[in-house]
Amino acid sequence: MGSVHVCNLARPIPEANLAAICDIRLEVAQAIADELGIERVVKDYHELLADRNIDAVLIATSTETHAFIIKDVAEAAKHILCEKPLALDLASIDDALELVKKAKIKLQVGFNRRFDKSFKRVREIVSSGEISRPCILRITNRDPDFPAMEFLRVSGGMFLDMTIHDFDMARFLVGWMAIKRNWLIKKPRYTLRIFTTLVGSYVPLIIALVLFPKLEPGNPFFFISMILSIVGFHIP
Secondary structure: OOHHHHHHHHOOOOOOOOOOOOOOOHHHHHHHHHHOOOOEEEOOHHHOOOHHHHHEEEEEOOHHHHHHHHHHHOOOEEEEEEOOOOOOHHHHHHHHHHHHHHHHEEEEEEOOHOHHHHHHHHHHHHHHHHOOEEEEEEEEEEEOOOOOHHHHHOOOOOHHOHHHHHHHHHHHHHHEEEEEEEOOOEOOEEEEEEEEEEEEEOOOEEEEEEEEEOOOOOOOOOEEEEEEEEEEEEOO
């Protein structure tokens, strides 16, 4: 994920001046830097925090490291773009956000789908009242493969690191959310997790995340996607 962010900063965003890359795997960072013509590569991110010429830091490390790196960056008074989720528990998130607030810096979480023109259009339609009051929201996510085991060991896996996109999109479209119940169902060919929630003050929502075995290229579902539908009803 870090390499994807680096390429996005270096190529399509001319306003961004990518000053350096940091990775504990120095050879990986150096290979990307050589490809993109970035001169500075470091192994310890604290070197970058001490640099007054750096205005912002993008955090794309493993999930378990996000919170403490956010706190270090906030103490250095630099703005932050962080991959989701911010942490694996609420206490760590609250601690990090408290430091961000005290430092008076900007923190944005990488919920990229909010900026997709199709989803932004859906939000505009819902906000305008065109479909009246939303009553059903359905979100379907597809991913071609399970994450690598090294990722699963230091993250929340599919259910936390990936489903967070669905919860964020639900909030983006119709407001706040409260989790009511959730179930985990394991079968030989798939794993299913179901969340029942209340979104906003009126929209019941069921989020079902199904993990199937690995798909092969050529399979019609071999791609990453989010598909959603929202239904409203009119109250006289």
